[in-house]
Amino acid sequence: MFQLLATNQTARRGELTTNHGVVQTPVFMPIATAGAVKTLMASEVTALGASVILGNTYHLLLRPGEERMRALGGLHTLMRHDGPILTDSGGYQVFSLANLNSTDEDGVTFQSHIDGARIRLTPASSMAMQDAIDADIMMQFDDVAAGVSTRERYDDAMRRSLRWAKESKAAANPSRQLFGIVQGGTHEDLRKVSAEGLIEIGFDGYAIGGLSVGESRVDTFRITKMLGAMLPVDKPRYFMGGGMPEEIVYYVSVGVDMFDCVLPTRNARHGMLFVWKGDPAECVREAFARAQDGAADFRIADALYEKVQITRGVFADDTTPIDDHNDGAPTSQQYSRAYLHMLFKIEEMLAFRLATIQNLRFYLRMMEELRKCIAGS
Amino acid sequence: MFQLLATNQTARRGELTTNHGVVQTPVFMPIATAGAVKTLMASEVTALGASVILGNTYHLLLRPGEERMRALGGLHTLMRHDGPILTDSGGYQVFSLANLNSTDEDGVTFQSHIDGARIRLTPASSMAMQDAIDADIMMQFDDVAAGVSTRERYDDAMRRSLRWAKESKAAANPSRQLFGIVQGGTHEDLRKVSAEGLIEIGFDGYAIGGLSVGESRVDTFRITKMLGAMLPVDKPRYFMGGGMPEEIVYYVSVGVDMFDCVLPTRNARHGMLFVWKGDPAECVREAFARAQDGAADFRIADALYEKVQITRGVFADDTTPIDDHNDGAPTSQQYSRAYLHMLFKIEEMLAFRLATIQNLRFYLRMMEELRKCIAGS
Numbered sequence: 001m002f003q004l005l006a007t008n009q010t011a012r013r014g015e016l017t018t019n020h021g022v023v024q025t026p027v028f029m030p031i032a033t034a035g036a037v038k039t040l041m042a043s044e045v046t047a048l049g050a051s052v053i054l055g056n057t058y059h060l061l062l063r064p065g066e067e068r069m070r071a072l073g074g075l076h077t078l079m080r081h082d083g084p085i086l087t088d089s090g091g092y093q094v095f096s097l098a099n100l101n102s103t104d105e106d107g108v109t110f111q112s113h114i115d116g117a118r119i120r121l122t123p124a125s126s127m128a129m130q131d132a133i134d135a136d137i138m139m140q141f142d143d144v145a146a147g148v149s150t151r152e153r154y155d156d157a158m159r160r161s162l163r164w165a166k167e168s169k170a171a172a173n174p175s176r177q178l179f180g181i182v183q184g185g186t187h188e189d190l191r192k193v194s195a196e197g198l199i200e201i202g203f204d205g206y207a208i209g210g211l212s213v214g215e216s217r218v219d220t221f222r223i224t225k226m227l228g229a230m231l232p233v234d235k236p237r238y239f240m241g242g243g244m245p246e247e248i249v250y251y252v253s254v255g256v257d258m259f260d261c262v263l264p265t266r267n268a269r270h271g272m273l274f275v276w277k278g279d280p281a282e283c284v285r286e287a288f289a290r291a292q293d294g295a296a297d298f299r300i301a302d303a304l305y306e307k308v309q310i311t312r313g314v315f316a317d318d319t320t321p322i323d324d325h326n327d328g329a330p331t332s333q334q335y336s337r338a339y340l341h342m343l344f345k346i347e348e349m350l351a352f353r354l355a356t357i358q359n360l361r362f363y364l365r366m367m368e369e370l371r372k373c374i375a376g377s
Numbered sequence: 378m379f380q381l382l383a384t385n386q387t388a389r390r391g392e393l394t395t396n397h398g399v400v401q402t403p404v405f406m407p408i409a410t411a412g413a414v415k416t417l418m419a420s421e422v423t424a425l426g427a428s429v430i431l432g433n434t435y436h437l438l439l440r441p442g443e444e445r446m447r448a449l450g451g452l453h454t455l456m457r458h459d460g461p462i463l464t465d466s467g468g469y470q471v472f473s474l475a476n477l478n479s480t481d482e483d484g485v486t487f488q489s490h491i492d493g494a495r496i497r498l499t500p501a502s503s504m505a506m507q508d509a510i511d512a513d514i515m516m517q518f519d520d521v522a523a524g525v526s527t528r529e530r531y532d533d534a535m536r537r538s539l540r541w542a543k544e545s546k547a548a549a550n551p552s553r554q555l556f557g558i559v560q561g562g563t564h565e566d567l568r569k570v571s572a573e574g575l576i577e578i579g580f581d582g583y584a585i586g587g588l589s590v591g592e593s594r595v596d597t598f599r600i601t602k603m604l605g606a607m608l609p610v611d612k613p614r615y616f617m618g619g620g621m622p623e624e625i626v627y628y629v630s631v632g633v634d635m636f637d638c639v640l641p642t643r644n645a646r647h648g649m650l651f652v653w654k655g656d657p658a659e660c661v662r663e664a665f666a667r668a669q670d671g672a673a674d675f676r677i678a679d680a681l682y683e684k685v686q687i688t689r690g691v692f693a694d695d696t697t698p699i700d701d702h703n704d705g706a707p708t709s710q711q712y713s714r715a716y717l718h719m720l721f722k723i724e725e726m727l728a729f730r731l732a733t734i735q736n737l738r739f740y741l742r743m744m745e746e747l748r749k750c751i752a753g754s
Contacts, residue, residue: 035719039726041708064693064719072696078716316441319449331418339455342412342441349416349726 001177001204002236006375009292010228010255013374016205016236018084018136018177020076023051025236025257026374028248028367029086030360031265034059035078037360038265039353042081048357049328049364052084052137054260057129058093061119062112066132074134086260087135088240089126089168089181091142092209103143105160123167131173139207140168142181146213154185161209162197169201177204179238185210186219188226195230205236208256212242217297221250228255245274245366246287246301252370253291259367264359269352271311271344274362276325277304284369305362308337310355315341322358329361378554378581379613383752386669387605387632390751393582393613395461395513395554397453400428402613402634403751405625405744406463407737408642411436412455414737415642416730419458425734426705426741429461429514431637434506435470438496439489443509451511463637464512465617466503466545466558468519469586480520482537500544508550516584517545519558523590531562538586539574546578554581556615562587563596565603572607582613585633589619594674598627605632622651622743623664623677629747630668636744641736646729648688648721651739653702654681661746682739685714687732692718699735706738 006013016023029052030037030045037045037053045053055075064072072078075085091108094100098110098119107122126141141164145157161183172178180198184190198206208227211220224239228251231237238258239251248259264274277283287303308315310322318337326332331354343351383390393400406429407414407422414422414430422430432452441449449455452462468485471477475487475496484499503518518541522534538560549555557575561567575583585604588597601616605628608614615635616628625636641651654660664680685692687699695714703709708731720728 034723034725035716036725036727039730041727059723063722064715068693071694072713072715078713078719080711316445317448334457336449336455338441338449339412342455345440346411346436348411348413349729350413350418352726353416353730 008374011253011374012255020084020136026252026370027258028363029054029260039356042079048361052086053081055085055087055133057087057090061129062114066129070132076134084136086137087130087133089139089141090121092144095144123164124171127171137177140165140180144210158183158190158194166201179203179205179207181207181209183210186215206231207238207240209240224251225254245304246297249287249300250291264363265356268355268359273308273358274305275308275323280365281369284366288373310340311344326361329357332358385751388630388751389632397461397513403629403747404635405740406431406637416733419456425738429463430458432462432464432510434464434467438506439491443506447509453511461513463514464507464510466516466518467498469521472521500541501548504548514554517542517557521587535560535567535571543578556580556582556584558584558586560587563592583608584615584617586617601628602631622681623674626664626677627668641740642733645732645736650685650735651682652685652700657742658746661743665750687717688721703738706734709735
């Protein structure tokens with residue numbers, strides 16, 4: 001299902017074939033949390049250069065629920081998205097959003113953050129929900145330890161996740177792809193046990209979970225680089241939930257293939273835009289070269305973008321385009337910063353949409369250029 | 378500037394030439410209150426069949442203000458709208474939104490509903506602001522009496538509006554069109570004095586103001602019919618701020634040419650959709666025939682639409698399109714009611730957008746068909 005097309009040092013250029021088309025990697029996957037990439041239609045997300053869209057199992061389990069999702073024909077039908085869909089397992093949201101009641105060896109019991117309803121999630125029920133969503137790529141159900149947990153907690157969660165990996169595989173609809181998730185916090189030995197255990201079970205791809213959850217960026221980079229070097233070369237690697245553009249450039253340089261992150265869309269809604277420093281091809285080429293040279297993260301960022309906080313007063317009179325260099329986002333080249341500033345001041349929904357388009361296109365364009373950097377074309 | 382092309386009994390089909398193109402009347406003008414038709418780009422509003430877009434002088438005076446609006450090149454430039462723009466005078470919003478301090482013979486003093494700033498609006502300053510917006514069609518500054526006011530208050534406001542009409546004309550940039558506004562509440566004699574006074578001054582068009590503000594629909598219809606019969610045939614007539622589809626069909630049948638209303642967009646944001654009863658051409662033909670026959674308003678409505686409150690539970694499982702008949706609104710034909718229901722439940726911005734598209738297209742399509750009913754084509 002995954003074909004490695006080219007490498008550049010440890011960076012990889014590949015093709016991932018799914019039930020809904022071929023994905024060019026490295027790839028960034030916009031997040032349609034509860035059935036929509038906020039403010040946008042699926043066709044618009046695709047027009048910005050996206051292929052895979054990510055759906056959140058936890059949110060869709062609460063609304064519309066498994067039975068109704070199945071009856072409605074799944075998320076492709078609802079969103080009218082013909083491309084691939086990847087779903088997470090719900091595990092992370094249970095820990096971060098829900099009122100968690102208990103974790104036992106078989107699964108978790110939690111209360112919905114919407115209506116307080118008591119819900120049970122297990123490897124088998126997570127697979128069933130992801131199947132109802134009609135996901136092309138499913139994630140194993142995992143136990144996510146994060147933040148100030150002890151080594152014992154990380155060890156315990158990692159071993160439980162390994163057991164759940166096996167149970168997920170046993171329960172998964174084999175016509176869909178299934179990824180295992182490496183856990184173990186910032187402990188290299190635990191990460192190694194996790195990765196080896198998953199490889200032994202055998203998955204269509206391997207995700208790096210439990211990072212970008214509050215640890216220092218030095219630790220994130222260290223663990224990601226270590227896993228980039230040890231995960232199977234013939235399977236895609238997916239860094240879950242990260243990150244800033246400079247982080248993604250770094251992760252790509254150490255061999256990661258797939259990414260998702262709320263930053264481009266969430267920051268957009270707060271008026272924070274990623275704006276190209278110049279020609280995108282040149283910016284990304286320079287950033288990628290710096291990442292390969294082991295440059296500090298802020299130096300990678302410095303080659304790529306300026307943060308434009310469009311709500312600042314200085315933009316009220318700025319008649320220049322939102323981002324002249326962001327080709328593929330016509331609205332960013334057509335509308336002025338003054339107009340976008342004005343729309344943010346009145347909290348007009350169009351503001352969130354124009355900003356979302358700017359940031360999503362920035363990320364997707366960055367991936368296009370990263371792919372060229374690796375393939376040498 | 379206005380050419381009458383055809384009539385059908387008292388209904389009129391015309392062409393209004395402006396600095397930014399020719400408008401086919403009867404016309405419905407979507408409202409871009411503070412610089413955007415909520416959730417939509419101007420190009421999308423145009424694609425739905427709109428020609429004129431309406432801007433609110435009051436909102437734009439508060440933000441971005443006259444000086445900045447002029448420096449930014451006006452609303453066409455900001456919104457990137459090449460078609461005509463009509464602006465109201467700000468008078469109505471001062472009375473309905475602002476904290477009004479005082480009305481004197483020269484103008485009004487009020488406090489901004491945003492930051493409490495003290496602002497003065499006069500016929501001359503209203504003209505200056507509408508000029509800064511770069512309006513193609515401007516409205517005279519008027520004194521709006523509404524609701525439970527006494528006859529004396531209506532009389533007084535009407536006569537003040539007449540004086541301000543003269544002052545507005547004297548202050549207006551003559552390269553833009555200027556409309557007078559007929560006032561006088563539901564009192565036919567006051568309306569007559571107002572209309573005759575305005576005609577004597579001479580305007581590019583005549584608006585019917587101070588209706589649809591709480592009076593009974595019988596009174597609204599009676600005054601509108603009376604004015605339809607007495608306003609100059611060679612100038613456009615504009616019913617300000619109304620109304621439901623059945624009202625617009627009626628107003629068209631008695632000779633009104635131009636309309637604006639928040640209903641299609643505001644109702645959309647509350648999940649209330651106007652959905653065609655069947656083929657739009659047949660629906661409008663039947664509704665127009667009923668209006669010409671003097672049918673009751675609810676019978677006109679009955680020929681046109683069903684109200685679909687998409688947030689109701691019954692739509693959670695409805696896989697049929699939002700409105701199969703609403704050609705020109707592809708999203709209404711592509712997305713299911715179940716999906717739109719789901720998006721409303723999570724308060725996703727895309728929900729407001731899809732609903733806005735449905736309702737705006739309904740109104741604009743209705744106007745297209747009304748024009749055909751009159752021209753006989």
